[in-house]
Amino acid sequence: MIIDTHTHYCHRLYEGEFYYLGLDAGRLCISRGELPDVLSDMEKQGIPLCIEPSIGLDEIPRQTALEERFKGRFLTAFGVHPKRAMQTDIERFSELRRYVLGGNAVAVGETGLDYSVEAAEDDIAKQKLWFAMQTELSHEAHLPLILHIRDAYGDAIEMLRKRRGILLGGAAHCFRGDFDAARALIDLGFALGIGGKILDAGEEGRMLRDTVRRVPLSSIILETDVPYIKPDIGHLGRSQSQRNKTRNTSLILPTVLDTIANIRAESRETVEKEVFLNTLRTFGLDAGKFGILTY
DSSP states (O other), X not given: OOEEOOBOTTSGGGSSXXXXXXXXXXXXXXXXXXXXXXXXXXXXXTOOEEEEEOSSGGGHHHHHHHHXXXXXXXXXXXXXXXHHHTTSOGGGHHHHHHHHHHSOOSEEEEEEEEOSSOOOHHHHHHHHHHHHHHHHHHHHHTOOEEEEEESOHHHHHHHHHHTGGGOOOEEEXXXXXOHHHHHHHHHTTEEEEEOGGGXXXXXXXXXXXXXXXXXXXXXXXXXXXXXXXXXXXXXXXXXXXXXXXXXXXXXXXXXXXXXXXXXXXXXXXXXXXXXXXXXXXXXXXXXXXXXXXXX
16 A cells, blocks of 8 residues: 655646556556546556645636545645745745645645856845645644655754754655755654656766665655656656656656665565555555545
8 A cells, every 4th residue: 555645636737548667467657638538547456545735726616626526535634845935925924824734635736945046146045934834834734744845854954953842753855865965854854755866877866776775664645746747757758748748657657666675675565564654654644534444
């Protein structure tokens, strides 16, 4: 049983019919269909549930419509992504607060710091302000955080350490830092969200595989960040154009799970069970409430 802890299926890329990464006899393949077909394939592969965080306030209506359309398949988290934070007036924080406190959110996020694009000091300050306020909101709402940290682990960890007393844990989404960053986040109560990046052959993929080998299994959860972080699918053939058009899906997660098991020299069954239980614990989920069978 697998829960995808970070998706964006409300993205317009999942409207209508499209090519998508599927699974056939345990191998990645390219399929074609609509979002209900993807979700049906996911259920057959033991992936019954996704957590859908927001990246900004304007996307929340699409997010909640998705949850309503596919009842029982999506849980929501509300937040303002650091890049969106630079473009969002702080006066709109009250709007986010209403969503978090008035709905059925399972977390606050995604929120954090992103220095991957050069930004002015004022923009960085605005990221930090939104991050601090969302951290406080998670404490007020008694909800975990979903962290987005990119090229900013030092500053983000420093901010979290200053607020250690109000932290309720959560997920370090799309973790791509080194072992020291992983250890610091685990110490602060965060699980590491591991997805398609672990399949990459490059240096970032190698560093992530080394980290996954060294951290406690109890600190690992699975995610895809669809439609982003699509693994290299050159080996699947087809034309370059068709591969470019192929959407990422949660159906890559069995391959991610196998990779983690191989890296750690542990059985797939052990890793799958532990990661599933880690997810329930990280987000405070009652499996029975969502119709999920427990181990």
